[in-house]
Amino acid sequence: VEIPMPxxxxxLKLDFSEVPVMLSGLLLGRGAGVMVALMKQxxxxxxxGSATMGVGEVANMTxxxxxxxxxxxxxxxxxxxxxxxxxxxxGTLSVSLAMVALNCYVILPIYAHLMGFSLNAMIKAxxxxxPSVSDVPTFLLFSLFPFNLVKYGLTSLFVFLLxxxxxxxxxx
Numbered sequence: 001v002e003i004p005m006p007x008x009x010x011x012l013k014l015d016f017s018e019v020p021v022m023l024s025g026l027l028l029g030r031g032a033g034v035m036v037a038l039m040k041q042x043x044x045x046x047x048x049g050s051a052t053m054g055v056g057e058v059a060n061m062t063x064x065x066x067x068x069x070x071x072x073x074x075x076x077x078x079x080x081x082x083x084x085x086x087x088x089x090x091g092t093l094s095v096s097l098a099m100v101a102l103n104c105y106v107i108l109p110i111y112a113h114l115m116g117f118s119l120n121a122m123i124k125a126x127x128x129x130x131p132s133v134s135d136v137p138t139f140l141l142f143s144l145f146p147f148n149l150v151k152y153g154l155t156s157l158f159v160f161l162l163x164x165x166x167x168x169x170x171x172x
Contacts, residue, residue, distance in 0.1 A: 005147055009126045009139070012147045014154070017044075018064060022091075022159045025068045026075060026084060027170045033072065037064040055111040062102060063095050067152055070094040084163055088156035096148035100140045108136065 002013035017040055025033025041061050050057055071091030075083045099107075112119050119136055126133045132142040 005150065007130050008143045008147050009122075009133075010129060012143065014147075014151050016155055016158060018067060018152065018155045019158055019162070021064050021068055022071060022088070022155065023162055023166070025072050026087075026159070026163050027166060030069070030072050033068045034065065037061060037068060040064070052111060053114045055107060055114060059099070059102070059107045063099055063148075066098045067091040067095040071156075081160075081164060085160055088160055092149065092152040092156050095152050096145055099148050100145050103144055104136065104140055 002015045004010065004013050021033055021037045021040060024036040038061070041057050044060075045057060068091065071087035073087070074090045075087035077083055108119060108122075112122065123133060123135060123139055126139055126143055130143055133139045
């Protein structure tokens with residue numbers, strides 16, 4: 001399920017596909033989390049294909065790994081509810097910042113090149129729904145960064161609530 005977010009780029013859609021990735025990482029370990037992230041991408045390609053020539057899928061996988069690995073690095077320090085909360089918070093902030101940098105220097109330029117359009121055309125489309133966006137930096141600041149904070153923040157909230165209830169079944 002993908003939910004468009006008003007006032008942001010029309011192609012940015014909220015989904016909760018990171019919930020199983022993060023839960024598997026917290027409950028079963030880093031390897032399980034990475035495998036679920038990979039399976040998520042494979043299933044998406046099988047059922048939906050790629051409208052972005054693979055760029056969106058690589059970006060999504062990169063985001064999954066930054067979120068997962070950052071959260072698990074903090075979580076591993078204590079393996080408590082407090083460290084889970086701290087890890088999810090750190091993961092949310094890390095992926096939000098990392099995706100700004102990656103989109104600025106790698107993802108957007110490659111995507112524009114492969115799809116054969118200018119970044120200005122994309123900025124104009126986003127400007128139509130968000131007048132604060134007038135160039136790539138304002139797109140990153142007023143569309144992409146808040147989108148990732150909301151997406152991963154809500155995901156973290158759901159993951160934390162589920163983790164608190166499920167962890168007792170995995171401790172042993």
